[in-house]
Amino acid sequence: MIAAIGQLPPLIASHVLLAGAAMLLALLIGLPLGLFAARRPRIGGAILAAAGLIQTIPGLALLALFYPVLLWLSSFAGGRIPALGFLPALLALALYALLPILRNVVAGLGGIDPAVLQAADGVGMTPGQKLHLVELPLAAPVAMAGIRTAAVWTIGAATLSTTVGYPSLGNPIFSGLQTENWSLVLAGCLGAAGLAIAADGILALIEHGLSRRRRAPLFLGVALLLIGFAAALAPAFAPRERTVIVGAKNFSEQFILARLIGARLEAAGYRVSYREGLGSAVAFRALEQGDVDVYVDYAGTLWTGAMARTDMIPRDRMLAEMARWMAEGPKTAILGPLGFENAYALAMRPGAGIASLADLAVRAPALSLGADLEFLDRPEWRAIRDAYGLRFREQRAYNPTFMYRALASGQADVISAFSSDGRIAADRLVVLADPRAAMPRYDALLLLSPARARDARFRAALRPLIGAIGVEAMRQANYLVDRDAGKATPEQAARRLETELAKPRP
Known part of the structure; x- marks a missing residue:
C-alpha cells in the first residue's frame, strides 16, 4: 500500500x-x-435538453467520441491538434460538467421573488445593476450547489482520462484492476475521493461567503483554489529534460514490457514516464503523433487494425510490408521483434472433448464465449467467426483478468486467450487449433515514434531487447503478476525478466 501511495x-x-x-x-x-x-x-x-442529452452519454464513450472528431479537425490543421491526451479529456469533462451548472443557474435566477425584481426596477436600477446587485447575489447559493455537484462529478470522471492517454488517478485504478493489485485500486480511489471532498469543502466555503455576504470565507476559498491549481501547474514549469513516454495497453504483459523498456532507457540516461491503459487504435495513433515514444504492439493487431489487411501472408513478408508501410505513411518504425508471439487463441477448460475451432463450431450454439474488451470488435474475431461459422449462445466482454475468472467459475465456456499468458499452462487450458489458419501471426514488435526512429542513441539503448525474450520467459513474467497467491507488481516482474535476459544463453 505504501508503494502504491508513493505513485500518487x-x-x-x-x-x-x-x-x-x-x-x-x-x-x-x-x-x-x-x-x-x-x-x-x-x-x-x-x-437544457441538449445538456441533458450529453449527460446521458457514458463518460468513457464521450471521451472516445472526441478522438475521431479531433483527428478529423487535425487533418485540416496540418496535424497540429492533439487527438489524445489532455485536450479530448478537457473537452469531454467540460461538457459533462455543464448540466448541473446550467440547471442551477436557471433555477437560481428563476426562483427570485418577483417582488424583489419589481422593487429593483422601481428604484431605477439599470438591467446591469439589477443583475449585479440583486439577481446574482440571490441566485448564487443555488448556482453554487450546481457548481459543487459538477466539481465532484468532474473529479470522479477525470479518472477515465487514462484511456485516452492522459495520466490521472485512473492509472493506478485501471492497472490495479488488470493485475488484481487492490492496493493500487484503493490508492487511486482514495486519491480521487479525497480530491472530490477537498474541492467540495472549498466550494462550500465560497458558497457560505456568498450567501452570508462575508468576504473572509469567500476570499479564503478562492485563495485555496488558486493555490491548489498553482501547485498542480508547478511541475509543468520545472526545468527538465524532455521525458520519454513509454506506452502500454491495458493488460499485464504490456505493463511488464513497458517497465522493462523504461528501465533500459533510464539506464541510458533518459527520464521516463508511462502512459498506460491505451486501446490498440489509440496506442498506435499516439505513437504516430509523438504522444508516445515507444511501445510494444503485435503483428496481427497492426496488420488487421492499423493497416486494415485481411490477407494472410508468410511472417517475413508480413514484417517487411509493415516496415515499408510505416516508412511511407505514419513514419513510425519497427525496431524489431522481441522474440515471442502473443497470439489470440480460443481456449477452454480441459475435458470438453474439443480440440479445434472446427470441433467448436459444432457445439458453439450451446456454449458461452467470454472475450477481452476488444476482441468482439476486432477483425480477427470476424475472420474466425466467418471461417468456422461460430455462433455462440452468449457472448460477453470482460477485463482480461476477469475473463479468466469467468472461465474458471463456469460463467464462460470458451475465452479469447493470449498465447503468452502464463495462466494457460497454470490452469491447464486447452488452446483450440486453427486448422484453416484464419488468425494472423502476432509477433511482439518494438515500435518507435517518428522522432525516436531517427534517434541512434535511443535505438541503441533498446536494441538488446530484440530477439531476446522467449515465449516461456514472457509467460513466467506474466504469471508472476496474474497468479492468485504471492503476486508480483509489473515492476518486479520486469526486473525478474531482466535478470533472465542477462543470463548466458546455452
Whole structure:
C-alpha cells in the first residue's frame, strides 16, 4: 500500500490540473449560457435538453467520441491538434460538467421573488445593476450547489482520462484492476475521493461567503483554489529534460514490457514516464503523433487494425510490408521483434472433448464465449467467426483478468486467450487449433515514434531487447503478476525478466 501511495503525487497534480481546467471551461461556458437560458425560457429549454442529452452519454464513450472528431479537425490543421491526451479529456469533462451548472443557474435566477425584481426596477436600477446587485447575489447559493455537484462529478470522471492517454488517478485504478493489485485500486480511489471532498469543502466555503455576504470565507476559498491549481501547474514549469513516454495497453504483459523498456532507457540516461491503459487504435495513433515514444504492439493487431489487411501472408513478408508501410505513411518504425508471439487463441477448460475451432463450431450454439474488451470488435474475431461459422449462445466482454475468472467459475465456456499468458499452462487450458489458419501471426514488435526512429542513441539503448525474450520467459513474467497467491507488481516482474535476459544463453 505504501508503494502504491508513493505513485500518487504526480498523478494527483495532473488530475487536479485536468479537473480544474475542465471546471473553468465549463464555468466560462455554463454561467453566461445559463443566464441566457433564464432570460429566454423557450430557447433555454432546448439548451437544457441538449445538456441533458450529453449527460446521458457514458463518460468513457464521450471521451472516445472526441478522438475521431479531433483527428478529423487535425487533418485540416496540418496535424497540429492533439487527438489524445489532455485536450479530448478537457473537452469531454467540460461538457459533462455543464448540466448541473446550467440547471442551477436557471433555477437560481428563476426562483427570485418577483417582488424583489419589481422593487429593483422601481428604484431605477439599470438591467446591469439589477443583475449585479440583486439577481446574482440571490441566485448564487443555488448556482453554487450546481457548481459543487459538477466539481465532484468532474473529479470522479477525470479518472477515465487514462484511456485516452492522459495520466490521472485512473492509472493506478485501471492497472490495479488488470493485475488484481487492490492496493493500487484503493490508492487511486482514495486519491480521487479525497480530491472530490477537498474541492467540495472549498466550494462550500465560497458558497457560505456568498450567501452570508462575508468576504473572509469567500476570499479564503478562492485563495485555496488558486493555490491548489498553482501547485498542480508547478511541475509543468520545472526545468527538465524532455521525458520519454513509454506506452502500454491495458493488460499485464504490456505493463511488464513497458517497465522493462523504461528501465533500459533510464539506464541510458533518459527520464521516463508511462502512459498506460491505451486501446490498440489509440496506442498506435499516439505513437504516430509523438504522444508516445515507444511501445510494444503485435503483428496481427497492426496488420488487421492499423493497416486494415485481411490477407494472410508468410511472417517475413508480413514484417517487411509493415516496415515499408510505416516508412511511407505514419513514419513510425519497427525496431524489431522481441522474440515471442502473443497470439489470440480460443481456449477452454480441459475435458470438453474439443480440440479445434472446427470441433467448436459444432457445439458453439450451446456454449458461452467470454472475450477481452476488444476482441468482439476486432477483425480477427470476424475472420474466425466467418471461417468456422461460430455462433455462440452468449457472448460477453470482460477485463482480461476477469475473463479468466469467468472461465474458471463456469460463467464462460470458451475465452479469447493470449498465447503468452502464463495462466494457460497454470490452469491447464486447452488452446483450440486453427486448422484453416484464419488468425494472423502476432509477433511482439518494438515500435518507435517518428522522432525516436531517427534517434541512434535511443535505438541503441533498446536494441538488446530484440530477439531476446522467449515465449516461456514472457509467460513466467506474466504469471508472476496474474497468479492468485504471492503476486508480483509489473515492476518486479520486469526486473525478474531482466535478470533472465542477462543470463548466458546455452
